[in-house]
Amino acid sequence: MAFGHFSQGQPPEDPVEALRAELLAVKQASGLSYARLGARTHYAKSSWERWVNGKQFPPRAAVESLAAALELDPERLLALWERADEARADATGADATGADEGGVGESANGAGGPEEPAHGAGDGAVAEADTSATLRQRLAGRRRLLFVGAACLLGAAVSVAAVLATGGDSHDAPAASKAAAATGSAQPPTPQCRAAGCGGKDPAATHCGLDGQTLTLTRNKDIVIELRYSKACAAAWGRITYASKSAIVDADNSAGDSFATPVHWGNDVYSPMVAVTGRMTAWACGTQPNGGARECTRHMPVPGTPQG
Secondary structure, eight states, rough: HHHHHHHHOOOOSSSHHHHHHHHHHHHHHHHHHHHHHHHTTTTTTTHHHHHHSSOOOOHHHHHHHHHHTOOHHHHHHHHHHHHHHHHHHHHSSSEEEEEEEGGGGTTTTTTOOOOOTTTTTHHHHHSOHHHHHEEEEHHHHHHHHHHHOOOOOOHOOOOOHHHTTTTTTTTGGGHHHHHHHHHHHHOOOOOSSGGGGGGOOOOTTTTTTGOOEHHHHHHHEEEEEEEEETTTEEEOOOESSOTHHHHHHHEEESOEEEEEEEEOOOSSSEEOEEOOOOTOOOEEEETTTOOOEEEOOOOEOTOOOOOO
């Protein structure tokens, strides 16, 4: 999901509230229920309800899992988490990272597995955490923030140097920007397949979803049908949202490949991938439950391929 900055207007001055507001905005923009969010992140839906509504402070790993599940750039969310964590540590003098981690042990739909302790039940224990451990956590957080700041400054220096070296040629500006971005951030996971090797595989499990973009979309009554594409993997897949149980999404290409997946629960699902290379085209289709009407997107070529 190619989401950017979700919260609107001026961000709250309180870093903890700013993080909570951003998590709420991300959830609302995703259109996912708490149960579906839990299934995608492997944290309990009850945990997400508490974190998003500010009843408890989320663990860092949960924020990272949210960014990965929704194909978001994690840097903004983690920067908000760092500031909120620092603010909590400064305010309480306790280890702010001792937040609810129990959701992992519970099944994604909230059934089975132990429920996490209620908010406030462990606050006394957290407040009595070892002072030296707390100090190490706070210093580690500050070191991470200093590292990110230094990396950003280095990236800006690389960008300026590239512009000066090329005499300000606008054609070289994108390359310079990419070099700066690569310098200032960690490398994303490497895609695990490409082109025909991606046929029938999961875009999330293969990291192809990291650079996913929607090439075209259409509707089948309430169902929104998207054709998603990964340049890194040279592959495409279908995604449907606002669908009912047993609705089907399929991805197809002009080579005759087709892969489909039904909605088992929730209201959205994506299909396995099909290759899209050279002069090939791809499209996605959504079918209403119980053999209902089927609608498909336009047949799309590889982005940038000359037509005619």
